[in-house]
């Protein structure tokens with residue numbers, strides 16, 4: 278099959294749009310979607326200047342998503358003096374897995390001449406995921422611990438690095454899966470957080486606040502296209518699955534979504550269009566009746582993180598791991 282835009286062979290067919298694209302036009306289309314998302318989400322403020330650039334900390338795991346995001350952002354903004362890019366990698370302490378993906382991060386950062394910071398669970402929290410998964414003191418999936426620890430370290434270190442935004446490599450499939458999980462679980466507060474965390478908060482950062490707004494510029498690009506882009510561009514992405522991967526429910530939703538997308542191309546896009554509207558309505562509702570979480574949060578008496586309790590979830594989990 279020929280490319281829709283030139284006479285070269287197509288390397289991909291997107292059923293949701295009907296497009297057949299060659300390597301050059303496919304890569305350009307992925308980059309265009311990322312740049313459009315950056316623009317539509319107003320990531321770059323009008324008052325950013327070379328003297329006062331906007332600092333974007335990118336969560337770089339070494340997997341295909343964060344590697345592709347980092348490469349496209351570097352290509353687009355690497356020489357723009359209004360933006361300062363910093364890559365931040367988290368080492369969870371997973372033998373034979375994170376070491377290799379960290380190698381991919383180091384290689385990419387060196388190729389792009391990008392500032393790269395590495396933070397480990399062991400140094401920062403005194404735990405390693407291999408030990409946490411083995412001890413499992415509160416009987417939950419390894420990813421549930423890991424998600425809490427990683428979120429905490431990404432947010433606190435992004436704040437320390439002076440981030441104006443924390444960018445992560447969530448793709449369209451990740452986002453549609455999360456949307457469906459929140460809806461199926463009836464978790465409207467979590468739906469509202471999607472708006473607060475990634476869509477509506479760039480202008481609302483309080484002076485002196487540690488809160489770093491999140492952005493997901495890859496969220497319009499399906500997972501398979503991210504993988505194809507990484508392959509065609511020969512990016513140093515690490516593909517192996519984590520030995521503790523355990524999100525069984527997400528796996529079920531993933532299979533369901535793939536089937537729906539196959540039978541009804543465009544399902545993921547329509548889920549996200551509806552979900553973003555729903556998230557905004559839910560966020561407005563919780564704000565207007567004063568029941569949004571923001572007003573209820575205090576500081577963890579141990580680490581100072583924002584929490585609704587005396588001691589935050591991360592510190593309670595670390596206590597449980599240490600006591601096991």
Ligand code: SF4
Pocket residue numbers: 369406419420421423424519520521522523
């Ligand atoms: Fe952590 Fe789970 Fe990801 Fe492994 S798969 S790195 S345990 S969140």
